[in-house]
Amino acid sequence: MPEQRNIVILGASYAGLGAAHSILKHILPSLPSDGPASYKVILVNSSSKWFVRHASPRAAASEQLIPYDKLFLDIEPGFKQYGLNFEFIEGKASAWDPTDRDVSIVTAGGEQVEVRYHALVLATGSKTYSPLFSATEDGHQQTRSELDAIHAKLTSPVNHMVIVGGGPTAVETAGELGEYLNGAAGWFASRPSSPKASITVITNSSQLLPQLRRTIGQQAERFLNRVGVDVRYETKVSSSHSEPNGKTVVVLHDGEEIETDIYIPAMGIQPLSSYVPAELKNEAGYIKQNIGTLRVDAAGARVYAIGDVGEASHNSIMDIIDQIPVLTTNIRRDLLAAHKDIRAKADSKDRVFQVNTTETQLVPVGRSKGVGAILGYRLPSFLVWLIKGRDFMLSGAGDMLDGKKWAKEAAWKGQ
Ligand SMILES: Cc1cc2nc3c(=O)[nH]c(=O)nc-3n(C[C@H](O)[C@H](O)[C@H](O)COP(=O)(O)OP(=O)(O)OC[C@H]3O[C@@H](n4cnc5c(N)ncnc54)[C@H](O)[C@@H]3O)c2cc1C
Structure with missing residues (x-):
């Protein structure tokens, strides 16, 4: 039997879903294979559902405005397309040993399992002070209960x-x-x-x-x-x-x-990094990383952090959309290099993430108005409504979940 090399991804939200689809679509097919499923992507999330967080402000008002079946989406069906190359574990990463290169997972059934990794992507994100706006390391149930509670309060004066x-x-x-x-x-x-x-x-x-x-x-x-x-x-x-x-x-x-x-x-966030050894986190709890390559250099080979949990991100989905192509290029180089594959040298440079510092933010205010700017250009209220306020961009969530968003790999001059 060939050795199975696990590419483990912790967290299945904007960052983890994007990483998993990109690796499965653009990297696994090009890796040298010693047999079927010699590489496997293992996606771990504390819930079987993805909580579509960016729609939560409207969901807080009423389930009629954003029904729960559009807010809490099943993760696994979007990955059926990949067959044996993919495994989903519903569970919480409770500890990580960078020396032995394994993570401890407490599964939804209460079992503790150790998962060894060849490559590791940390994408466990962040939580908000109110459970209304985020899932956590314990899943999405508290968010759902909090939504139920506020909806009940809003029915009385x-x-x-x-x-x-x-x-x-x-x-x-x-x-x-x-x-x-x-x-x-x-x-x-x-x-x-x-x-x-x-x-x-x-x-x-x-x-x-x-x-x-x-x-x-x-x-x-x-x-x-x-x-x-x-x-x-x-x-x-x-x-x-x-x-x-x-x-x-x-x-x-x-x-x-x-x-x-x-x-x-409704102020601020806290990174979800309790399973990360203290020496790999900064004072605020974000994972220390190379903010260009996204590697967690101090954790050994082939370890990366993306999304809110890493210190490279400014905590936005837009950052994650810019980070996924960087991760894809750099992890491919590292995996090929581990195989001593000549193609690793052909990718002569690391791809580098650069935070978008332009004035860019869209903020609906009520169901018909909004404010914001894109790339430094102020937008009229109508356009903010059209782009975001109309449906809180729920229409794009399906593409993130089933990977259509990542169907094409973004071109890279270094290749
Ligand atoms: C209300 C709100 C609205 C927002 N709207 C926008 C917007 O319109 N545009 C924009 O660009 N940004 C927006 N943001 C920011 C954006 O939501 C975050 O940047 C994004 O959610 C970060 O994604 P992520 O994948 O890194 O982590 P998260 O979305 O935080 O997800 C982390 C995932 O990991 C799981 N997890 C955590 N710990 C563990 C563990 N130990 N084991 C297993 N699983 C674990 C969690 O359950 C979760 O599923 C908004 C944020 C909030 C709070």
Whole structure:
């Protein structure tokens, strides 16, 4: 029997799905084969479902707007096309030993298995402070329960809501919940005529959407006002606690206390890297890596990090779309080199990832408006709605899941 070489990918979201499809489509067929399935891609995810996170702000408002069967998608069917070259494990990576080159997985059935790897791709992403916006190392069930809970709360009268954060997650969520509860202002009005809930966005910044120019942040505020949402700037939340009556008390940095019916912390993220040895992580918990080649150089040969969990990413799907071709080229070189294949030398250079630093971000605010810019060009509200706000880009999720998004390999001058 030829030795089986496992290419193990941890995490099956934007990054892990893209990596798996690209390796299966563009690398495995070109590798020297000692027999059937001498290479195998093993994709590990803490859930059998992919949580389509970018649609979660609208999903928070109502299941009618984004049904669960469009938000939680089965991972395995998209990989049936690859036959014996692919295996999916529903389980949580609990430990990683870079010296022995194996990962410990606790499967969904509770069994602990050790999986040896020839190459390893770390793509376990990040979690948000509110479970509404991310799956975690424990799967997607908590997200689903949290969605159920907020939908149930929204069916009874909600007088007051606090959303913390000034980035796209906070603005999009406030816009969706504002329009759901309060409706939108009429043609010549700046506020809805009879709002049901007072909704406040609290940000410690002096503007909304700090990655965009100030005037776009101001436009976002006007659109939020249209759905009955107000913004408090330069205000820090120091803590929050639940009350026996089901309300939440939010404590601000100056001691002010706000009692609210619904509290949503929508600021920032934390990398999901608890299984990674401490010496391979930076202070914030992101995996240390070569930010150009995406290799985790300190972890031995053929180890890579992509997506939110690595320090190269600025935590966006756009970064991942730029990283997948880099990973594909560099992992192919490394796999061929391990075979002492002459083609590894033919690929004379590593491919290098470069973060897109242009002003690029699209932020729907409610179901008919939006703000944003692409490559430094400000977009009118209608275009933001057309590109993203119309369906929160759910129509593209299927292509990511079944690999059509990665059908063609992006050309590379170094080859
Ligand atoms: C509300 C919201 C909206 C967003 N909208 C946009 C947008 O419109 N455009 C954009 O460019 N970016 C957007 N982003 C950012 C984008 O969602 C992230 O950059 C992206 O999700 C990162 O993908 P990932 O594959 O690296 O990790 P994640 O999407 O975080 O997925 C990681 C996967 O790994 C699994 N996992 C974690 N730990 C383990 C473990 N130990 N073992 C096994 N499996 C594990 C998780 O369950 C999950 O399935 C948004 C983010 C949020 C929070």
